[in-house]
Amino acid sequence: MAVDFFPKQKITKVVKILIEHIPVLPEEVIKYLCPQKDGIYIDATLGGGGHASLIASHFGKNGKIFGIDQDVEALKKAKAKLDKYGDRISYIPDNFRNLAQIILQFSIKEVDGILFDLGVSTEQLKSPERGFSFSEKFNTPLDMRMDFSQKLTAYDVVNEYPEEKIREILYKLGEEPYAKKIAKRIVLKRKIKPIKTTGDLLGVIRESTPPKYRFSRKGHYASKVFRAIRMEVNQELPALEEVIPKAVDILKKGGRLVIISFHSLEDRIVKRTFKEMSLSKENKKPLVRLLTKKPIMASPSEIEKNPKADSAKLRAVEKL
Ligand SMILES: C[S@@+](CC[C@H](N)C(=O)[O-])C[C@H]1O[C@@H](n2cnc3c(N)ncnc32)[C@H](O)[C@@H]1O
Incomplete structure (x- = not known):
């Protein structure tokens, strides 16, 4: 008899936990907001x-x-x-x-x-079509807008901003140590063809950073660049x-x-x-x-x- 190791209900619950946004510091919010x-x-x-x-x-x-x-x-x-x-x-x-x-x-x-x-919610980060995710599993248009009616997208920042401005954003908002190299490569690449997707941007970051940096750092190697661009897009x-x-x-x-x-x-x-x-x-x-x-x-x-x-x-x- 086949044993059902992963009943459907359990899987749905696990997926929900992974995708659903869990509010941070819940007790502390109530303590300080002190709702009447x-x-x-x-x-x-x-x-x-x-x-x-x-x-x-x-x-x-x-x-x-x-x-x-x-x-x-x-x-x-x-x-x-x-x-x-x-x-x-x-x-x-x-x-x-x-x-x-x-x-x-x-x-x-x-x-x-x-x-x-x-910042952004887990739902936004985990919805690939929004373009916030730096996961290699997805390759979606560079968007990153929280507000769909806004004009400026991540595509515009990456493909239209001058190199110095991209460098500054990556340094300042991302605290990205390879900001200079990444900004330079973005400008080099976009002259050949536009950087259209999250996958294209990941490729540029990979080409601009040494393997040691990508594999030894805490967190994903692209998280700082993606966060910086997101913060710029949404001001x-x-x-x-x-x-x-x-x-x-x-x-x-x-x-x-x-x-x-x-x-x-x-x-x-x-x-x-x-x-x-x-x-x-x-x-x-x-x-x-x-x-x-x-x-x-x-x-x-x-x-x-x-x-x-x-x-x-x-x-x-x-x-x-
Ligand atoms: C971290 S989530 C909030 C999660 C929420 N506290 C909860 O417990 O479910 C941040 C939310 O703020 C929104 N947001 C960020 N900046 C905003 C702004 N300037 N104006 C309006 N909404 C904004 C985002 O779209 C996102 O849905």
């Missing part, structure tokens, strides 16, 4: 709705979440997951840069808390820089702002902006109180279950 039963919250990076579902589980009848995401696919999935909360959750397809205008549309002046969980640092003061502006007195970042430059922006806002300047009172002097990081047991949490840093402030 009838509070109004903004999840500025709704993604798969993991954190929103945790926040909503603390709600009474009148709790409300405005869920923003610039990725309409993410919003669809979040809506399916959070359906039971009905109109207590709104799904807003927009860039969080437009926070002030978004809130005005709903005639809301102040909120009790705002969460940002930056991730400028959006973050722009939104923090806007977020503090619409918080109620005693309201909380929680930001989870995954990149040293993002964390630097959050740290610096929070610090500046917590100091009194030219007879002006401080705007916020720091709730985290140092960033909160995931425990080894969380990292074991969710490796993405390894680079997560959470910082939080309370509006004064």
Whole structure:
């Protein structure tokens, strides 16, 4: 008799765990956001709705979440997951840069808390057609847009930016030690024919880096280049820089702002902006109180279950 080692249900569960986004620092988000039963919250990076579902589980009848995401696919999935909360959750397809205008549309002046969980979700990374994945298994067009309506794609960055700009992006956003060689080779190759796919870009990176570097480093050899291009395509640092003061502006007195970042430059922006806002300047009172002097990081047991949490840093402030 044939033995069914891998029942269908079990396989589906394993695949779901691999693809579904697991919210990082779940307990810490709740601790610092401190959701109130009838509070109004903004999840500025709704993604798969993991954190929103945790926040909503603390709600009474009148709790409300405005869920923003610039990725309409993410919003669809979040809506399916959070359906039971009905109109207590709104799904807003927009860039969080437009926070002030978004809130005005709903005639809301102040909120009790705002969460940002930056970067991309596991669903985005694992959907090959989005072009975020550096896995050799896929070979898809260079896209990397979170917002499908945006014009700039990874193809444009790779095929149209000048060499110096590509080098700077790879150095700065990717911290890629072979930035110079990779940028040079990109420009050389694209003169022959356009670099169209993730596979084409992987080929260029392979040709520009020594085997020792590719095989000895922690993580995939192309992860830094792909992350840098993704951050440029989606203008991730400028959006973050722009939104923090806007977020503090619409918080109620005693309201909380929680930001989870995954990149040293993002964390630097959050740290610096929070610090500046917590100091009194030219007879002006401080705007916020720091709730985290140092960033909160995931425990080894969380990292074991969710490796993405390894680079997560959470910082939080309370509006004064
Ligand atoms: C790390 S995921 C969030 C996951 C979510 N917290 C959860 O638990 O499922 C980040 C999400 O933020 C979105 N995002 C990133 N930058 C954005 C921006 N500037 N405006 C709106 N959405 C953004 C991405 O599309 C992605 O879905």
